Amino acid sequence: MQTIIAFIIIFGSLVFFHELGHFIFAKRAGIMVREFAIGMGPKIFSMTKGETLYTIRLLPIGGYVRMAGEDFDAIELQPGYRVALVTNEDNVVEKIILNQNNHHPNVVFLEVERADLNKELWIEGYDEDDESEEQRLIRYQVSRAAVLVENGKETVIAPFDRQFDSKTVGQRAMTIFAGPLFNFILAFFIFILIGLFQGVPTYEPIITQVTDDGPAKAAGMQDGDYVKAINGTPITTWQELSETISKNPGNPLKFTVEREGQPVSLAITPKTVKAEDGAKAGQIGVLYETPYKKAPLQAIPNAAENTYNWTVQIVKMLGKLVTGQFSIDDLSGPVGIYKNTEEVAKYGIYNLMHWAAVLSINLGIMNLLPLPALDGGRLLFFAFEAVRGRPVNREKEGLIHFVGIVLLMILMVVVTWNDIQRFFF
Structure with a gap:
């Protein structure tokens, strides 16, 4: 039940903020919004306020803002009616x-x-x-x-001046771009909340736990040791510590640590292990948990840094997918997200919030891909219109987006089936 509630809250928040971006900028442009929907498929809840129908739908695979003037919205009275x-x-x-x-x-x-x-x-x-x-x-x-x-x-x-197509290229583009933009904004604010309540990570190289079977234990390293230097080179972050150890398999290293305010020297030779890429790497047998400190003034810059870093990391992963280093089998759909949410929820609310922020960034980036039926695909057509000075034929554009939707649905089925096989068989 806890997982279901967490999944509904996370999914609902991501989709809600994405569609809220479209909704707000459509309203700002004077576009009539006919429906604001969370989910797809049959309605399980609906409420009309003003000129907009607000709905929650059964299938957790997205949402939409239906604007006047879009496909299937034309109102015509034929002769003889x-x-x-x-x-x-x-x-x-x-x-x-x-x-x-x-x-x-x-x-x-x-x-x-x-x-x-x-x-x-x-x-x-x-x-x-x-x-x-x-x-x-x-x-x-x-x-x-x-x-x-x-x-x-x-x-x-909907009079023509209230329809989507009546607006300038800039207004239409901003209305579409606002969806992914709000996903980045949501992630940014989640990171701020984490920074305010959990604290800001310091990444200090403090040993959380020394394992029983590693070189560190044999050399006398203890839980809570603060690594200050290796071979005389100052160490300020856990990443520097980890990289130095990894690059020196089998090489003796002189550690200077601070223990109860006093400096202690330790000689440790990292054991040789095989890294994920098959290369040799060093390991001394210690575990690490990121330390946090309460620093409200640092919450905003830390949130901006986290949002930027995760954006870069996800874009790099997409690049690997394009170059074949990643395969479709590595992708996850709603089932995979649900199972991962179940695992993350075991580690507390802050991990769950961090997971939601990363998913929000991922949703924003995926929607900006220049593919038919996605927001990025529509933005690409607006770019063509801006360059050409006239819009692409609506029927041709509609056909391209329709093909894109069909391909996305096929991809969704494949990814969901892979998730089911991975987690249930």
Whole structure:
């Protein structure tokens, strides 16, 4: 249960902040947001506030912000449609009802001849209650906030200036870029919280534990020893200590440590082991836990450094995937993230928060990849538009994104299947 709650909170936070970025900048640009969704698939919760439907959906594989003017959003009234119009005191249409069979004294029934619900906002047609031989074509103005009702479902019309495509390239690009941007911002703030409550890591070369079967134990090293120098060279961080030992397999080293305020000299020869890349490496048999100190003023620069370092590390890993040093089998989907969350949760809230921050950075980077259907792919099309001075054909762009979605779904299935085999078989 603890893992499930942790996974829901982490997944929900990552997706929520990503979509919140899209949502905020869409609103700033004046774009109508029809739906703000967390998850995919069937709705398990929905609430309408203003012109936006807020939903939580069943499948934890993402989320979306559906903006007016995007695919499948067009509202058109074809000639011959029979509609019921509800007008205000100025005879401006406030509600358009399709498939309305029952007459009502407060509505006008119209057989549509022409309609523009996009730019000029009007409907022309013939009044069904007009029984004269020559029916007169009537035009009604439509309110910018008019509602279209079909089979009980209400949809607010979106004038062209409220649609995504009506905005400048810069506004559209910023609306799309804001999703990944907010993932980096979320990671940054999580790292700040870790720094404020857990403390800032000092990375001091303090030995946490000496193992029983290593050269360090035989030489007299003890838990809590603070390594000051090796062969006369000052050591200030654990990374410097680790690298020096690793580069000297079988070579005698003179350690200067501080123990209870007093300097102690130790002669240790690292034993030779095989590293992950197959090369020889030195090891003395000690364990390390990063020490932390309360330093609120350092929390922000430390958070910025962590965000930057993890961004660089994830980009490097993606580079290895492209060059073949990484394979698809090494990737994880929702199942893998769930199992890793289960493991991380065992080590406490701060490790879980750190894991959430890294996942958020990873989500931001993955969405910025210039691939169809991803935010990066859409940004690439905006770049082409900015250079060419005109947009790419919408049908061609839509087809490319559709192919991208299909390929991403196939990749998701493959990765999920690999996760299931890895963790359950």
